[in-house]
Amino acid sequence: MSGLFFRAALVYKSQGLSRAQNWDEFRQALRKLTAPQQNYVYADTSGNIGFIAPARIPIRSAGDGWLPVPGWDGKHDWSAIVPFDDLPASFNPPNGVIVTANNKLQESDYPFLARDWIPPFRAERIKELLGRDRTFSADDMSEIQHDTVSLAARQLVPFLRDVKLSTPLSQDLSNRLQRWDARMAADRIEPLIFSTWLKELNRSLLQPRLGPLYQSYGSFHPDVIYLILTQHPDWCDDPTTSEAEVCDTRIAKAFDLAVSQLVARLGPPSDRWRWGDAHHAIFSHPLWSRVPVIAGVSNFEPAAEGSTDTISNAAIAFPNDVGRFPSYFGSTLRMVVDLADLDATRFMIVPGQSGNLMSPHYSDLLPSWERRQWLQFKKP
Numbered sequence: 001m002s003g004l005f006f007r008a009a010l011v012y013k014s015q016g017l018s019r020a021q022n023w024d025e026f027r028q029a030l031r032k033l034t035a036p037q038q039n040y041v042y043a044d045t046s047g048n049i050g051f052i053a054p055a056r057i058p059i060r061s062a063g064d065g066w067l068p069v070p071g072w073d074g075k076h077d078w079s080a081i082v083p084f085d086d087l088p089a090s091f092n093p094p095n096g097v098i099v100t101a102n103n104k105l106q107e108s109d110y111p112f113l114a115r116d117w118i119p120p121f122r123a124e125r126i127k128e129l130l131g132r133d134r135t136f137s138a139d140d141m142s143e144i145q146h147d148t149v150s151l152a153a154r155q156l157v158p159f160l161r162d163v164k165l166s167t168p169l170s171q172d173l174s175n176r177l178q179r180w181d182a183r184m185a186a187d188r189i190e191p192l193i194f195s196t197w198l199k200e201l202n203r204s205l206l207q208p209r210l211g212p213l214y215q216s217y218g219s220f221h222p223d224v225i226y227l228i229l230t231q232h233p234d235w236c237d238d239p240t241t242s243e244a245e246v247c248d249t250r251i252a253k254a255f256d257l258a259v260s261q262l263v264a265r266l267g268p269p270s271d272r273w274r275w276g277d278a279h280h281a282i283f284s285h286p287l288w289s290r291v292p293v294i295a296g297v298s299n300f301e302p303a304a305e306g307s308t309d310t311i312s313n314a315a316i317a318f319p320n321d322v323g324r325f326p327s328y329f330g331s332t333l334r335m336v337v338d339l340a341d342l343d344a345t346r347f348m349i350v351p352g353q354s355g356n357l358m359s360p361h362y363s364d365l366l367p368s369w370e371r372r373q374w375l376q377f378k379k380p
Contacts, residue, residue: 023050023091030054031084037113039100042091045339051098052089057082057111064112082111099126101311119223121151121309141336142346146372147311152222153182153194159229160197163252170259173269186276186305189269195279195307195325196262199318201225201254208238219318220308261322276303279325281314283351283366298357302370304330336374346374 016029017040026042030052037055042048058078063069069076088105090098102118129144130136160174173193180190202221205228207214228235229247236247266272281304288298304327306312314330335347350369354361368375 023048026050027052027089039105041098041100043337043339048092049096049098050089050091051100053087053105053113054084055087057087057113059111064115066115086111088113095131097127097130099123099130101126119152119309121223122311122313125149125151125311138336138338138344138346142372142374144311145331145334145336148184148306149311150182150184150191150194150307150309152198152226152307152309153177153180153184153191155226156198156222156229157182157194159247159251160255163248163255165252166256167259169263169269170256173259174255184275184279184305184307184310186274186279186303188275189273191275191307192262192273192278192323193258195275195316196258196323197255198222198225199325200258200261201251202318204250204254205235208240209235220316222309265323274303276305278323279304279307279314279316279327281327281330283363285355285357288357294357300351300363300366301326302366306330334374343378344376346376348374 016032017026020026020029022044023042026040030040031054033054034056037053037057039051039053042050042052058065059080059082061075061077061079063076065076088111101120101122103120103123104117105113125147126144129147157177157180161178165171165174177190177194180188180194184191198220202218202225203214205225206218206221210217229251233247236250237245238250262273263269280301283300283302285295285298288294291298304314306314308315312331314327316325316327319326333347333349335345337345348369349365351363351366352359352361353365356362365375
């Protein structure tokens with residue numbers, strides 16, 4: 001009941017957005033939104049664009065609210081609310097581009113919003129593509145939404161260039177990564193090699209330091225790995241052994257282990273070493289997936305492109321079984337809107353429009369999603 005009340009209150013407080021005729025009215029409508037804080041983007045037929053992250057953010061007498069503090073002494077009480085005009089926002093920026101991709105919204109620590117931001121890879125790739133001096137069409141924006149270039153791969157693969165690997169196969173696959181364009185395409189072998197190596201390097205560098213805590217932290221952290229390799233090489237020395245180790249050694253051992261694991265699971269490199277065979281988008285019905293007989297027809301696991309850090313988002317998990325990278329979170333709703341031709345708006349939502357297992361629209365959009373197709377209000 002409380003969840004229904006919350007959603008009803010959210011709809012009531014934001015209904016002014018449906019009637020907003022300009023940027024000022026858009027902002028005025030969002031003044032009423034107290035929580036949850038989300039990124040709202042704006043565009044109109046006059047060519048204006050904007051962004052704001054509205055919410056009631058407290059200013060605390062001490063601390064930032066990230067960890068529990070004594071609540072009985074009043075030292076950490078709220079002293080004020082961040083003024084609406086101080087919240088992260090932008091209107092018609094000089095470069096004509098606004099990017100929000102779960103990345104950190106502002107450079108300063110005021111107002112304090114969070115500490116655990118998604119790494120900036122997706123936002124930086126969007127800026128890279130939109131930074132080209134050209135006019136973009138709706139088709140161009142569609143291609144950008146489906147982009148699978150991994151900036152994490154671009155950042156980390158060069159560390160393999162000069163390390164000493166133990167087998168000719170490892171060296172051959174390392175050379176292959178050096179020639180790779182960093183696209184996490186479902187039909188390519190390189191994304192699988194890179195992700196398996198990243199998983200092992202992640203475990204090799206972090207597990208000795210974190211101990212039991214690694215089980216809750218050991219996921220996709222290429223930004224942390226890069227920070228260790230470039231600024232904290234002391235973390236490459238395993239504290240649980242007496243032997244002094246350097247980063248090149250840990251990089252090489254992790255890659256050799258990743259290759260041997262893939263060979264043991266899949267055999268020599270072949271068509272079976274496809275990213276899409278290891279990386280599946282998991283669509284599980286919240287209710288029927290728990291019923292043994294029905295789960296088989298209510299759940300879907302299609303091959304997926306992309307990764308956690310790509311614009312075409314298909315976040316990877318690091319389970320214990322080798323050579324498998326399921327994705328439980330990613331791009332379910334996509335939309336491209338041309339304000340000069342609203343009827344040509346294109347969109348896609350998966351696996352379908354209905355959560356009713358008996359509905360013909362339960363999973364009818366899944367094939368179109370896999371083929372990068374769109375729905376439109378009018379025929380193109």
